[in-house]
Amino acid sequence: MKPLTEQGFAADLHRALAQPTRSISPKYFYDELGSALFEQICELPEYYPTRTEFALLRQHGAEMAELIGADAQLIEYGAGALGKVRLLLAHVERPQSFVPIDISGPHLLQACAALQAEHPALKILPVVGDFTHAVALPAAPEPGAGQRVGFFPGSSVGNFTPPQALKFLAMTAEQLRGGGLLIGVDLIKDPALLHAAYNDSQGVTARFNLNLLERARREFGAQFAADGFSHSAFYNAPLRRIEMHLLSMRRQIFSLQGIDYEFDAGETLHTENSYKYSVAGFQALAERAGYRPGPVWTDAQNWFSLHWLQA
Ligand code: AVI
Numbered sequence: 001m002k003p004l005t006e007q008g009f010a011a012d013l014h015r016a017l018a019q020p021t022r023s024i025s026p027k028y029f030y031d032e033l034g035s036a037l038f039e040q041i042c043e044l045p046e047y048y049p050t051r052t053e054f055a056l057l058r059q060h061g062a063e064m065a066e067l068i069g070a071d072a073q074l075i076e077y078g079a080g081a082l083g084k085v086r087l088l089l090a091h092v093e094r095p096q097s098f099v100p101i102d103i104s105g106p107h108l109l110q111a112c113a114a115l116q117a118e119h120p121a122l123k124i125l126p127v128v129g130d131f132t133h134a135v136a137l138p139a140a141p142e143p144g145a146g147q148r149v150g151f152f153p154g155s156s157v158g159n160f161t162p163p164q165a166l167k168f169l170a171m172t173a174e175q176l177r178g179g180g181l182l183i184g185v186d187l188i189k190d191p192a193l194l195h196a197a198y199n200d201s202q203g204v205t206a207r208f209n210l211n212l213l214e215r216a217r218r219e220f221g222a223q224f225a226a227d228g229f230s231h232s233a234f235y236n237a238p239l240r241r242i243e244m245h246l247l248s249m250r251r252q253i254f255s256l257q258g259i260d261y262e263f264d265a266g267e268t269l270h271t272e273n274s275y276k277y278s279v280a281g282f283q284a285l286a287e288r289a290g291y292r293p294g295p296v297w298t299d300a301q302n303w304f305s306l307h308w309l310q311a
Pocket of ligand 1: 041154155156157158159198205272273274
C-alpha cells in the first residue's frame, strides 16, 4: 500500500477504500474522458444549471460589468473552457488583465489561445494550479486603478462541504480585498427537478460517475466486474445536497495495485456532494467568510443565482 501521506488519485482511492464509510473527492472525475462527459452533462435537457446561468449572464452581464468597473483584474477560479467569462468580457470596460486559474495546463492554454483570438488586446495571464489553494497570482492593479474581481460560476462552490466552502470563500475574500466576487450558486428546489438533473435519461451522469472507477482501471489496472457497480444519485433533503455514490450490486472484490477491498451488496463509494443553498443561506455563509453581500440575480423560476459579494 502507498504511504498515507502520498497525494494523488491512487493514494486517495486506497485511503477511501480502507475506510468503513467510503468517500473520495469529486476532483478525480475530471480526467480527459470525465471532462468531456461533464461538457455533455452541461448540454442535457435535465441539467438546468448551465443554461440558466448562461441566460442570467446574457441578461444581466452589463449590470455585472458595471459593478466590476473599468480597469479591473478579473480572476476566474477553475476556469475550464472560458465560455461564461466571454459574456462578462463583452461588457467590462478596459479590463487590466484576465487571470484564469485551472489545474489542467494544456486545456487552459488551449482555451486562452481561443479567447485571445477574439480579444487581441486583452492581457491574459493563465495560472496553472489548484484554485482551492492560495496560488501565487499576478500583481493586482495599482491602488486607485481598477479593482480585483473574482469569477466562480457553475455552482462549483456546491461541491465543497459548508466548512470547505467557508474556507475557500475566506481565502478569496483575502485575495480580492477591496474588489468583489461574482459567484454562481444553485438553489434549493423541488427534489424531483434535482433528482432528474443528476439522473438524466441518456445516462451521461451515470457514465460520468462510473468513469471514476474506469479511470482507476485505465491508470492503475484496478480489477472489478464491469457490471459490479451502478450510479446512484439522490437528494438528501436534511443536508440540502445531492449525493452521488457508486453502488456495489453484489458482494465483490475491488482489487487495486495488489490490495483487495471487499464490497458488500449495497455498499457504496461516495463520489460527490452538490450542495444547494437558499439566497439568504448563501449570503450568511459569505458574510461569515468576510464578504458584504450585494446584488443577486436569479431566474424567474428561482432555480439558480449569481451573487455579487463585496470583498
Ligand atoms: C461541477 N459541479 C458544479 C457539477 C454539479 O452539479 O455539482 C458536477 C456534476 N455532477 C453531476 N452532474 C454535474
